[in-house]
Amino acid sequence: MTATGNCRSLMIFTWIHHHLTIECFNNMKEDRLMYTSRPKAPLCPVTVYLCEDTIDGIFTAIYRAWADGTSHTDVRVRTNDTMSLFETYIFSESDGTLARKVQRSIIQKLSIDIYETCYQAMLSDDDKKASTLYHFLQKAFRCGSDILNRLNDPDVFRIFELSRTVGHEAHKYLGFVRFEERNENLLTARIQPKSNVLPVLAAHFADRLQPENWIILDTIRRFAAIHPAGKPYFLQWGVTEEMLLSVPVSDHEKDWEQLWSCFFNTIAIQERRNTDLQRSLMPLHYRTYMPEITK
Numbered sequence: 001m002t003a004t005g006n007c008r009s010l011m012i013f014t015w016i017h018h019h020l021t022i023e024c025f026n027n028m029k030e031d032r033l034m035y036t037s038r039p040k041a042p043l044c045p046v047t048v049y050l051c052e053d054t055i056d057g058i059f060t061a062i063y064r065a066w067a068d069g070t071s072h073t074d075v076r077v078r079t080n081d082t083m084s085l086f087e088t089y090i091f092s093e094s095d096g097t098l099a100r101k102v103q104r105s106i107i108q109k110l111s112i113d114i115y116e117t118c119y120q121a122m123l124s125d126d127d128k129k130a131s132t133l134y135h136f137l138q139k140a141f142r143c144g145s146d147i148l149n150r151l152n153d154p155d156v157f158r159i160f161e162l163s164r165t166v167g168h169e170a171h172k173y174l175g176f177v178r179f180e181e182r183n184e185n186l187l188t189a190r191i192q193p194k195s196n197v198l199p200v201l202a203a204h205f206a207d208r209l210q211p212e213n214w215i216i217l218d219t220i221r222r223f224a225a226i227h228p229a230g231k232p233y234f235l236q237w238g239v240t241e242e243m244l245l246s247v248p249v250s251d252h253e254k255d256w257e258q259l260w261s262c263f264f265n266t267i268a269i270q271e272r273r274n275t276d277l278q279r280s281l282m283p284l285h286y287r288t289y290m291p292e293i294t295k
Contacts, residue, residue: 046074049092051130053077058122058130059099061092065134075134077127106137111145120170121162123196132158170197174204176286179214181250185229187214188244190289198225199235206233217244257291264292 047068051061058075065073075092083089106115118137121129136155140147151157179187187209191198198218202225205214209227216225217239224239287293 045086045088047088047090048074048076049090050076051092052094054094055119055122056094056096056099057092058133059102060095061130062134062137063095063098063102064090064092066138073134075130077130105141110140110147114140114145114148117148117159117163120166120200121159123166123199124162125195126162129162132162166195166197166200169193169195170200172283172286173197173201176282176290177201177205177216178290181253181256182247183250184247185213186247187212188247189214189216190219190241190244191216192220192285192288193218194285196221196223198223201225202227202233202235215239215244217241261292 047065049061049065051057058077061075065075103115106118118133121133126132132155136147136159139153139155143150147156148160151160173191173193177189177191179189182188191201196218198216198221201216205216205225206227211229212227213229214227218224219241222238222240224236224244225233226236227233282293
């Protein structure tokens with residue numbers, strides 16, 4: 001190829017490169033103008049349904065939030081936290097009928113295991129449990145009954161974790177509840193749980209102590225399980241420790257406590273005493289009403 005041919009080819013390549021550069025620049029400029037001139041989507045305020053910290057309260061709020069028909073909804077347990085300017089708040093009154101609808105939907109469309117997991121998670125003391133449960137159920141009704149196998153999802157994992165924590169504390173209390181014999185053929189017990197495990201305990205002891213009159217009181221929440229002999233138990237809010245102690249203990253109660261404490265101390269091998277292990281197996285907050293420890 002001659003020098004003239006080389007020069008002509010170089011000029012052609014330079015011209016093509018120049019025009020391609022200008023065209024690319026113009027396209028980028030148009031895209032930028034289209035992006036900056038595009039109107040911004042309006043911000044949709046979130047509607048938050050505030051509810052009581054009860055099973056019926058949370059389920060009712062979930063039903064109403066779901067019936068809202070938008071994705072800009074949330075459910076929270078009513079607290080004294082500062083409210084946001086960018087959220088709309090609606091207090092949801094508890095409605096047993098609506099709560100039963102949510103319960104039936106979970107059992108029939110998902111499974112009884114998922115319902116039990118949700119039930120125990122609602123008994124926890126976590127402030128965000130209602131919101132987490134609401135988003136969990138949204139995903140569960142889309143994904144189906146295998147939702148609990150998707151622990152990589154943060155909402156699924158959190159519900160599983162809350163349920164496991166409540167179940168663990170309830171299992172501990174099954175062995176640590178101590179009844180006192182009082183006059184009028186009444187057995188009473190007091191507990192101070194972190195989570196609201198009383199409904200789980202009540203179902204257990206209603207089966208074990210069916211012919212007895214007994215009351216188990218959660219002194220922190222002023223929440224009691226009351227079981228008349230031979231009848232179904234019921235749960236009652238507003239029961240205080242003073243009301244429970246107004247019934248005097250029986251004449252034999254002190255003797256039973258002394259015998260139990262003597263047995264507890266006698267079977268222990270002092271040379272193998274391990275306070276750290278004992279504290280791990282029997283944490284301090286379980287011991288408040290255990291006579292073998294406190295007396």
